[in-house]
Amino acid sequence: MLAEADLEEEVRSVRAEISYLLPGPDINRRFVSAGVEVNTGSYGPFEVTVRDARAIKHHFTLDRQGFTLSDRPTAIRDFYDKDEVDRLYMDEVADHVRALTGASFVAPMGWMIRNSGDIAGYQKKQEGPYTHHGGVQPPAGEAHIDTEPSRADRQARAVYDKFRPGGPGYGRFIYSSFWRTFSPPPQDCPLALCDHRSVGDDEGVPNVLHVVDEIPTGDAMFAEMGDADLPAAAIFRYNPDHRWWYFSNMTRDEAILLKFHDSDHSVAWRVPHTAFWDTSFPDRQVRASIECRSVAYFE
Template structure:
């Protein structure tokens, strides 16, 4: 197939468009927490030595420098934020994946060969409400990344936390986050995620007008969103977070969105 002449289908799923109210949380962003709502916002600009990094800058920097700089810094950030919210000690945080996203040329995305294993192969904003890992998918991820150490790690509470960082002020395609307390578990549909060397599982959501959605208007590059994707603590109020990007009305001609998202395991101290 000639480049730019064909469209590559990424999924065999079928979606329908439905309208939901997404409330602007600006001015109330400190009222949300990971354990109560499944998400929160925090202040973090990234490694100070990076300055105002862009998507192009990340690609130029490459995986090795990202893992040595950004990844180690964000692991420290997650540990501090979770310990402050919980009042409990986190033993360690381990980033296992990251994704670069841009809305600059969404049409071209469907015409290129995509390498999902390359976190710098640019994705577009995802517009379907989803949870990156289902409950079974989270455990499968643990097995995939920790091998023989899984038996020991499963004896303690572990979470998967995403940190979503804008690389420029978000004027369009913001990230919408759903209050987990408003989600009926029956709304969620477990779906296979098939890669060349890995088969995982994610959740998608059916339409439910009772769900409560929020976003942060004009989100700045040092205002990061934290999402609880999974919690092994079955008594936790929030064990997952539905999220999705969406197009703001009358946003034509506004700035493009660039973002960098990491996914991390968070392990409590063994009791």
């Protein structure tokens, strides 16, 4: 039986570019509007090895690497049908996350579709201010985690109080993403996941999220905006020790669960991730995927 290190080295791999944060301004912000995402930070490509976990998918667990792939069929017929997804998918995801984590209560926090092709035809004018929920965006193109550690406890408490008023309380929470591709394989821009064990606890800097009707420009991007009260992601600088993985040729009946933040730091507690362009397969297909965030509570 192969040792773990040998098992991981025997798998197929690809050389690809991962986008990391470069030296630049101290104020890092991510502005999002309909079909557009703009960062104030500068990012650059770094060539890395991305290993294909497909052949050893059962080797990956939430508590060891921080992510796992499993068979999770869905009743959704059309993921571009917002009403259908709103009506059915949140409950599906909550059930799957509860089963995968063993949590007693799961609060779904909304969903987003990402498409690596031309998304202009999917954009619909919203009434009132733009809301970053249930729309179609391009793939996220840099190494990041969707919540920054210093904000995670506060966010988890706010979500619990909203969804579970008068609840018994919780001892542990896991903030995660349930990620599914629904376009045929092989996808041209799959999701890369960084093994938690290769990431230092002190890595990452905040990137504050601003959901706006219009993207600001120039000096307006750096004006005072009350960042301390807003959600923020963690973004990462290049580290040659990072070990990147992906699951090639995913089907719509599979899903990845990856951790954004686990309050139990004795196990894998977060996973940097990003989209990347995989040129290793012929006849590549546009990647269409849906991600749903949730917080799982252990009461």
